[in-house]
Amino acid sequence: MEAVLTQHLDPAAPLGLEAYRGVGGYRSLAAAFDLKPEAIIKTVEAANLRGRGGAGFSCGVKWRLRGVDAAKPRYLVCNLDESEPGTFKDRHLLYGGPHQIIEAVIVAAYALQSERAFIFVRGEYATGGNGLKRALKEAEAAGLVGANIGGSGFDLQIDVHLSAGRYICGEGSAQINALEGRRPNPRHKIPRTSIKGLWGQPTTTNNVETLVNVPHILLNGADWFRDLGINGGCGSKLYGVSGKVQHPGLFELPTGTTARELIFDHAGGLAEGRSLLGFLPGGASTAFLLPEHLDVPMDFDPVAKAGSRLGTGGIIVLDDTTCPVAVALNLMRFFARESCGFCTPCRDGLPYLAQILAAIAAGEGQVEDLALLEDLCEKIAPQSFCAFAPGAVMPLTSSLQCFREHYAQHIATGRCPFGKANEGGL
Amino acid sequence: MSKLQELEKHLAQLPPAHPERRAAVVPAMQALQTERGYLDDAAVEEVARLTGLSATEVEELATFYSLIYRRPVGRHVLLVCDSLCCAMNGGKQLLTRVEQMSGVSLGEVTADGALSVLPSICLGLCDRAPAALVDGEALGPLDEFALAALLQRLQGED
Numbered sequence: 411m412e413a414v415l416t417q418h419l420d421p422a423a424p425l426g427l428e429a430y431r432g433v434g435g436y437r438s439l440a441a442a443f444d445l446k447p448e449a450i451i452k453t454v455e456a457a458n459l460r461g462r463g464g465a466g467f468s469c470g471v472k473w474r475l476r477g478v479d480a481a482k483p484r485y486l487v488c489n490l491d492e493s494e495p496g497t498f499k500d501r502h503l504l505y506g507g508p509h510q511i512i513e514a515v516i517v518a519a520y521a522l523q524s525e526r527a528f529i530f531v532r533g534e535y536a537t538g539g540n541g542l543k544r545a546l547k548e549a550e551a552a553g554l555v556g557a558n559i560g561g562s563g564f565d566l567q568i569d570v571h572l573s574a575g576r577y578i579c580g581e582g583s584a585q586i587n588a589l590e591g592r593r594p595n596p597r598h599k600i601p602r603t604s605i606k607g608l609w610g611q612p613t614t615t616n617n618v619e620t621l622v623n624v625p626h627i628l629l630n631g632a633d634w635f636r637d638l639g640i641n642g643g644c645g646s647k648l649y650g651v652s653g654k655v656q657h658p659g660l661f662e663l664p665t666g667t668t669a670r671e672l673i674f675d676h677a678g679g680l681a682e683g684r685s686l687l688g689f690l691p692g693g694a695s696t697a698f699l700l701p702e703h704l705d706v707p708m709d710f711d712p713v714a715k716a717g718s719r720l721g722t723g724g725i726i727v728l729d730d731t732t733c734p735v736a737v738a739l740n741l742m743r744f745f746a747r748e749s750c751g752f753c754t755p756c757r758d759g760l761p762y763l764a765q766i767l768a769a770i771a772a773g774e775g776q777v778e779d780l781a782l783l784e785d786l787c788e789k790i791a792p793q794s795f796c797a798f799a800p801g802a803v804m805p806l807t808s809s810l811q812c813f814r815e816h817y818a819q820h821i822a823t824g825r826c827p828f829g830k831a832n833e834g835g836l
Numbered sequence: 837m838s839k840l841q842e843l844e845k846h847l848a849q850l851p852p853a854h855p856e857r858r859a860a861v862v863p864a865m866q867a868l869q870t871e872r873g874y875l876d877d878a879a880v881e882e883v884a885r886l887t888g889l890s891a892t893e894v895e896e897l898a899t900f901y902s903l904i905y906r907r908p909v910g911r912h913v914l915l916v917c918d919s920l921c922c923a924m925n926g927g928k929q930l931l932t933r934v935e936q937m938s939g940v941s942l943g944e945v946t947a948d949g950a951l952s953v954l955p956s957i958c959l960g961l962c963d964r965a966p967a968a969l970v971d972g973e974a975l976g977p978l979d980e981f982a983l984a985a986l987l988q989r990l991q992g993e994d
Contacts, residue, residue, distance in 0.1 A: 495919040495958040533903040534915070534959050537972040574862055575902030577957060591858035591887065593896055609855050652921040652962035659963050694920060694958075724962070726921060740920050748957060750900075836923045 411638060414646045415622050416662040419506025424541060427548040430509040436554060438625035442517045443562040445628075448478060450521040454624060456632035458644040462499075463489055463580075463617030464692065464721045466710035469624075473522055473614065476604045480612040486519045486527040487589070487608070487615040491573060491580040493532055494693035495744060497724035499648035500618050502660050504531065504538035508545035512568065514621040516555065517628060519566050522614055526567045529618075530585055533574040543570045577748035581796060582615040583607075584750065595752040596796035619648055641666035641707035649708060651677035653727035654684065666712075670704035673727055684729040688812055692721020694741050695801030697808035718808070733828040734813035735820055736836045738806050739767040745802035753795035759786060760802055767806075770817060773825040780817055784810060840867040847886055861887045861897055865904050874905040902956070910945045910952040912990045915969045919958035925977070927966035931955060933980055937987055950991045 418425055418433050425433065442450060455470025476484070488511070492500040503511060511529065519527045531539035546568055549555045557565045571589055573579050579588045583597035586608050597603070607613025623645060627635045636644045643666025652658040656678030663676070669689065673679065680686060688698045691708060697718035699706065706716045713720040728737060746760035766783055769775050787803040787810075794800065810817065819827050837845075843863055850857050864886050868879040875883075875898050883898075884891045898904045905913075916922075916931050934953050935941055945952050959974070961967035967976030975986065 492960055493958055496921055496962050497958075498960040498962050501960040532960075533901070534956070534969060537974075572863070572866065573901075574866060574904050575957075576900065588862070589859060590855065591861040591889070591897075593900055650962065652965060653924055658921075658965065726962075728924075732924060737920065737924070740918075740923050744919055744957060836928055 411646060411662075411664050413662050414626050414638070415510075415619070415648060416502065416506070416660070418510065419502060421502070421505040424505065424507055424545075425509060427509060427545070427552055430507075435509055436513050438513060438517050438628045439554065439560060441628050442520050442625075443560060443564065447521045447523050450517070450624075450628060453632050454521070454627055457623075457627045457635040458632075459620065459623050459627060459635065460644070460710055461617060462619035462623075462647070462723070464494070464695075464719070466720060469616060469620050472604070472616075476522060476612060476614050478523070480605075483526060483611055484522060484524045485608045485611055485613040486515065486522055486524040487582075487585060487613060488515050488518075488527065488529040488618050488621055489580065489582070489585060489615055490535070490618045491530050491532045491585060492722070493534075493577040493580055493748075494695065494722050494724060495741070496650060496652055496690060496693045496726040497722040498650050498652075499660055499722065499724065501535060501538065502648070503618055503622060504535055504542060508538075508542040509549070510622050510625075511542065511618055512545055512549050512555065513625050514618075514623075515568060516559065516566060517625050518614075518616065518621050519568075520562075520564050521624075523564075524614065525565055526569070528589055528608075529568065529570045530579070530589065531570060531572050532579070533572060536572055539570060539572045546570060576750075577744075578750040578798060581798065584796075585615065586613060593750075595750050596798070598795075639665040639709070641668070641709065642712070643667075643707060643709040647708070647723055649676075650722075650724035651727065652724070653689070654680060654729040654732060655727050656681060666707040666709045668705050668707055669699065669725065672708060672725060673704070677727075680727070680729050684731060687728040687730050687732055687734065689728060690726040690805060691718050691723075693724045694726070694744065695719075695804055696721045697804050698812045700812055719804075731828065733771070733826055733836065734809055734816050735767065735771045735826070736828070738809045739764065739771050740836060741805050742767055742802070745798070749798065749802075753799075755790045756794040756799040756802075759790035759794075760799065762786060763790075763803070763806060770820050771826060773820060773823070775817075775821040777821055779821065780810060780814070838867070838871065839863075840871060843867050844886065852888060857886075857888050861889060861894065862901070865894070865898060865901070869904060873911070874908050907943075908945055909954075910950050912951050912971055914951060914953045914986075914990070915956035915959065916953060917957070917959045917961065917965070917967050917969075918955040921958070921962035922966040922976075925965040926979075930966050930968075930978060930980075930983065934983060934987070937984060938991075946991060948991060951987070 588594040742764040791800040964976030
């Protein structure tokens with residue numbers, strides 16, 4: 411498959427406006443303005459473009475359900491707050507090609523008839539965010555953003571919001587609170603932010619990778635997009651492979667590419683003499699998959715069928731020198747620290763899990779600890795306020811199933827079999 | 837015009853109760869931090885004045901965001917990733933070494949005021965693990981030698 415989303419990315423020298431136009435950039439604007447917004451939404455729905463932020467919900471359906479008669483003003487938020495361990499695709503899009511993002515936001519805002527769009531960039535990506543701001547100024551000066559774009563009658567203001575850290579800001583409703591200048595706690599699910607979001611107005615949030623697909627779908631058609639995928643998948647996908655592989659990196663490949671191809675053909679496989687212990691298919695908040703799952707197509711439904719989630723498509727590989735208890739501990743410390751602290755099961759439960767895991771990792775665990783961990787996971791996930799804690803316990807629950815003998819061995823021998831007893835880490 | 841002046845000019849045009857006044861709180865904290873290095877108590881009051889929030893509300897946000905500093909930091913802030921992919925590839929040892937080599941614990945400032953080192957959540961640099969970020973510049977994969985050269989550069993140039 412030819413690169414679509416990464417074709418013109420160059421982090422060393424991202425294309426300026428003229429150069430980007432020279433390779434066909436912003437062509438989709440004229441195509442979009444020739445169509446009714448509903449027609450664009452229909453095409454995106456027909457393309458079966460599914461949300462690349464992790465949830466995998468149909469982008470076209472999300473847009474259609476927002477409704478053409480939604481109250482005005484309506485807002486579009488482009489989520490570029492990537493902070494999921496194992497995930498670095500949005501960084502490549504931001505640093506490598508800011509104009510591609512602006513073009514996508516314009517087309518999406520037109521389809522949704524949103525007069526204002528926000529691009530929410532994580533604070534750690536400030537350098538890329540500043541590049542995006544410069545690109546936006548260029549686009550505004552050229553009349554591509556602003557009033558009556560290209561004589562279409564469509565007005566759009568785009569703001570780049572540079573955030574200041576914290577994983578939870580990537581959650582859609584927390585992000586809206588952050589934009590409003592409130593503490594970024596997630597909001598209650600009802601009313602949905604698509605009805606009452608930013609400043610109480612209908613707000614559509616899409617991951618940046620989802621959005622950058624839209625101009626290509628518009629120019630090439632829904633069938634073209636669907637045909638890019640393999641093994642039942644649709645479109646191209648930015649996969650990341652990191653962890654214990656020889657050549658970690660970002661790979662744009664057909665949606666549905668198997669984990670085996672990603673890990674062994676594209677990421678260079680494992681170091682000499684090592685064997686695969688397991689992998690997280692889509693970032694930290696997904697369940698582990700095992701070597702027996704290597705031939706599962708990395709697409710939303712097949713990965714769900716295998717018991718995990720495609721998530722962000724950022725695969726984290728563990729080899730036989732990686733202590734799975736230390737991995738679980740690292741993840742749980744991450745989630746405990748990043749909990750927004752709003753609800754008790756999450757704020758107090760996750761540090762408790764981390765504490766038990768630290769004891770096991772250090773060889774001080776008790777046999778009863780495993781049942782206690784499982785019991786806590788079962789209680790924390792459904793009782794917490796948002797999807798953060800369920801995501802946090804997912805890798806632990808599956809780790810306890812997949813690597814139980816490793817936990818038992820730590821407890822029985824009173825030390826880490828990987829020889830890192832006092833480290834409690836990797 | 838500095839970022840702070842730009843922001844003040846923008847906010848001066850808004851009616852007092854306009855919702856975007858409050859929305860300016862993060863950019864306001866960032867602008868003041870850029871000028872002063874960190875957000876001291878006077879800066880918290882200043883952000884409150886600009887945004888129409890109480891100082892307590894600003895404090896709540898200032899202490900929530902990991903990239904807003906309520907205590908003095910060095911002229912350079914080195915963020916070292918401690919999340920999974922980096923930790924699996926030597927990031928944990930790197931954090932220990934950076935403390936030894938810089939002579940300060942995480943969160944402290946070196947005696948010359950040049951450097952603070954802070955642990956960070958995943959920096960989105962898993963393909964360059966173990967990774968770090970300094971003054972917006974991505975670094976990685978880092979080893980002990982690269983780290984030594986970096987510390988020398990950061991502590992030597994001012």
